[in-house]
Amino acid sequence: MTDSRIAKAPLGTGGPEVGVQGLGCMGMSFAYGPTDAQEARATLERALELGVTHYDTADAYGQGENERFLAPFFAAHRDEVVIATKFAMTIPPDEPTRRIIRNDGPYIRQAVEASLKRLDVDVIDLYYMHRRDLDIPIEETVGVMAELVREGKVKQLGLSEVTGGELRAAHTVHPIAAVQSEWSLFSRDIEAGVVPAARELGVTLVPYSPLGRGFLTGSFTDADKDLTAGDFRRQQPRYKGDNAARNAALLDSIRTVAEAHGASVGQIALAWVHRQAAVHGLPVVPIPGTRRRTRVEENTAATRIALTASDLAALEPIAAKVAGTRYADMTFVSAGRE
Numbered sequence: 001m002t003d004s005r006i007a008k009a010p011l012g013t014g015g016p017e018v019g020v021q022g023l024g025c026m027g028m029s030f031a032y033g034p035t036d037a038q039e040a041r042a043t044l045e046r047a048l049e050l051g052v053t054h055y056d057t058a059d060a061y062g063q064g065e066n067e068r069f070l071a072p073f074f075a076a077h078r079d080e081v082v083i084a085t086k087f088a089m090t091i092p093p094d095e096p097t098r099r100i101i102r103n104d105g106p107y108i109r110q111a112v113e114a115s116l117k118r119l120d121v122d123v124i125d126l127y128y129m130h131r132r133d134l135d136i137p138i139e140e141t142v143g144v145m146a147e148l149v150r151e152g153k154v155k156q157l158g159l160s161e162v163t164g165g166e167l168r169a170a171h172t173v174h175p176i177a178a179v180q181s182e183w184s185l186f187s188r189d190i191e192a193g194v195v196p197a198a199r200e201l202g203v204t205l206v207p208y209s210p211l212g213r214g215f216l217t218g219s220f221t222d223a224d225k226d227l228t229a230g231d232f233r234r235q236q237p238r239y240k241g242d243n244a245a246r247n248a249a250l251l252d253s254i255r256t257v258a259e260a261h262g263a264s265v266g267q268i269a270l271a272w273v274h275r276q277a278a279v280h281g282l283p284v285v286p287i288p289g290t291r292r293r294t295r296v297e298e299n300t301a302a303t304r305i306a307l308t309a310s311d312l313a314a315l316e317p318i319a320a321k322v323a324g325t326r327y328a329d330m331t332f333v334s335a336g337r338e
């Protein structure tokens with residue numbers, strides 16, 4: 001143990017304490033171009049040394065490949081880690097931009113068995129519905145998820161990209177431990193409905209893409225020019241062309257705050273997300289994704305940056321100025337239904 005271990009936060013009311021920053025593992029197998037598997041495995045180990053105990057995956061990431069990739073790490077550290085995975089989304093291999101969403105009972109039951117097998121575990125610690133199938137009432141979906149808890153296949157339930165109203169309806173059926181939605185200096189739509197509902201119900205907020213998929217670190221400035229052909233970010237309007245150029249200019253005010261703290265731009269973006277726990281009065285456990293040891297060190301160190309009131313004031317106007325939406329089809333996420 002070193003004194004560089006991060007602080008902890010609860011995952012849902014009465015749930016386990018996890019490191020206040022988790023690790024998003026999606027990019028290790030999916031969406032963000034080629035991966036150095038050896039470095040990714042070393043990143044998982046380094047994260048654990050730093051106190052990261054909550055690891056996020058989904059069955060959709062690489063058609064199960066991400067869950068399979070993580071299985072040996074989980075097997076080596078089963079008692080130290082909280083494993084979060086998700087069901088609901090299939091991406092046909094020959095149509096990588098298409099998403100098939102299912103929330104019905106028979107689908108959930110086959111999905112959970114497949115994830116348990118790929119992860120090679122007896123129980124999933126946190127099981128999320130990844131996306132809403134609007135043809136199925138959320139109460140029905142959560143009813144099936146609650147059966148999985150009673151059967152011992154799953155410990156806690158989570159929902160991704162639900163509205164505040166959907167979260168409230170779901171919570172009447174079974175306690176929801178976590179909502180995972182996009183939340184960052186560039187994406188603040190969940191503050192209107194989802195965050196207040198989560199606070200009221202004792203639900204932990206798990207912000208995904210807290211680094212704006214890397215854009216908020218300055219590691220790329222135009223998806224079409226800087227990223228490889230199949231990279232998912234090339235489908236997202238805000239990271240392309242004129243939008244990307246305008247959005248890159250928004251990093252200047254983050255850079256000013258970063259210089260004052262002797263920190264990187266990405267660290268300030270993460271420190272801002274961590275600070276939202278105090279601002280909104282609920283546990284916030286972001287899951288920045290990285291495949292590199294040096295970056296997990298940098299990202300976890302951001303948990304120790306204390307932003308001042310004047311830093312927060314300087315960062316406040318950014319989100320309203322972002323050009324382009326976070327998804328091409330916003331009905332795919334909660335903001336399109338809120």
Ligand SMILES: NC(=O)c1ccc[n+]([C@@H]2O[C@H](COP(=O)([O-])OP(=O)(O)OC[C@H]3O[C@@H](n4cnc5c(N)ncnc54)[C@H](OP(=O)(O)O)[C@@H]3O)[C@@H](O)[C@H]2O)c1
Nearest residue numbers: 024025026208209210211212213214217288289290291295
């Ligand atoms: N529920 C959902 O619908 C949903 C959607 C998207 C993502 N997620 C989950 O959330 C996790 C995180 O989101 P995300 O990966 O989309 O976005 P993110 O965490 O905002 O950014 C990840 C990107 O930033 C780069 N990066 C990370 N740390 C960096 C640093 N210190 N300096 C420079 N670049 C850095 C990573 O590259 P390297 O890997 O090369 O370091 C990667 O390209 C995912 O892994 C996934 O588990 C969930």
